[in-house]
Amino acid sequence: MRSQSGEEPAGFLQPSDSEVQGWMDRAFHMAKDALENGEVPVGCLMVFKAEIVGKGRNEVNETKNATRHAEMVALDQVLEWCHLRERDVKEVFKHTVLYVTVEPCIMCAAALRLLNIPLVVYGCKNDRFGGCGSVLDISSDDLPHTGTYFKCISGHRAEEAVEMLKMFYKQENPNAPKPKVRKDSISPAGGSIVPMIQAASDDKDGAKTALSD
């Protein structure tokens, strides 16, 4: 983590550990629901002052738009929430936390920066597309024209998040050879998910080991 990550934007209250746990449980519940319905098992919610203001699920297939990741959908809901309540969008985003079961991709990480989201809590790493340190570190790189950096808390129930994605592959493509995936990281794509082949490793804190296929 950069030294930047110590400071928080004015007025932003970092959630307590038990709050983080509670919201992540909700996100995991969403992911499980999605899995049971044959959808990409990624749970994602946006919380503004102890209220859920956006929830997202991957909508790539129905929109044919490969950018409709759960995070982007959830961000749209926050905009809608602000619109209906005539709240100042910028003010709300500045105090909104994203809870998501998988590390946001490079695109979503940039979108979160552009909207000045201060904090992202995620489960497992995303070795293929991750924008919070796995492929690039969009969350904390110095990008003066791309919103503001955000802080990340990672590793929450990471193995479980990977397990769900592995199960999703199996039901998507039952004939595919069983992928060996790291326990704490996974590679969700947009509409079609391509598993990474990787020997299982035991590090639990989501180390940034490079994958090779």
Added chain:
Amino acid sequence: MEPDPKRRKGMEYDSWDVVPVLSDEQSQDLKLLDAYAAPIMEKRETSRLVKELATSFPLPDLQHIKRVRACKDKNTSHPLEVIVCLASDVPDQECKGRTGPTLSDLLCSQTFDPRGLGEPFLVQIPASAPLTRPQFERASKHWPTSFHEDKQITSALKGQLFSSSEKAKMQEHMMEAIEAARSGHTLGMDAVGAVVVDPQTGQRLAVAHDCRRGTHPLHHAVMVCVDLVAASQGGGAYQYEKYPACRYYVPDPQVTTSHMDVSALESHSTSDKAKENGQSYICTGYDLYVTREPCVMCAMALVHSRINRVFYGAATADGALGSRYKIHCQKDLNHHFEVYKGVMPQACEELLDSK
């Protein structure tokens, strides 16, 4: 608004060069390694010496290096020189306090017959294989290397990849993006425009301008364009009725490949295969023209959408296709694409300044 924008300076397609945005590996100077070479004094010993050196000092990571070179100076007594070993192969104490190791220093730990080999001298050799002709030419000044030339990159670097009729087509597409940027600007938007084209048919599929100051803070021109392409295929997530300049075209099946523009033959054979395999993503095989270099979000959206090529006019400070990142050739990502900059740069840079 000028009465006839096409007559303004810098609008003629022979006034600009399309510049390929290559990876760092392709554009940086090759790293050099210190090595010891020695003259081969007796030519008939050459093949034996090379064989023995390859056993004693194998250079497994330097397959591109030619072990023997012809002497540049035709007047020397020895016509050939050979790499003995890397400087890093020589233990430190050998060189201390002297001008350099002698041949027997280098060979001391080897059962090696030095017959025919002269005293060693220090050279620098390229640490990796050259990927482009300029790299090859610079590398060759140090030591001969092999080079598997990518002809397309060579001609792109010379500005000869695209014919003048292809550049005329490019200019048409970029003009459309510029027009869109201007329409958006009159509505209070940032002056950025983008166009998606199917290079196989020359048909325009979507045209968009930036809408971030309007309905949605993430509606950068590229994001809008990607969504409009999805809409042209029966999908799409948003409506843009407030912005009539943002529009899509349903491809006309009557238009065949005979109208092909901007040499897309080769790239298309792969995308056709992908489409047959049912792996089609919305922008597979398509080209994007955008007035300025996309940001990280937009660049990654193009990776997710499997764009074929991107052409842009002006660079941007946090730009993700050359300036700050090179997402199009980022290692670990599952889709890479070609990027060219410098298409109508003057007109595109003028847009950057419009307030």
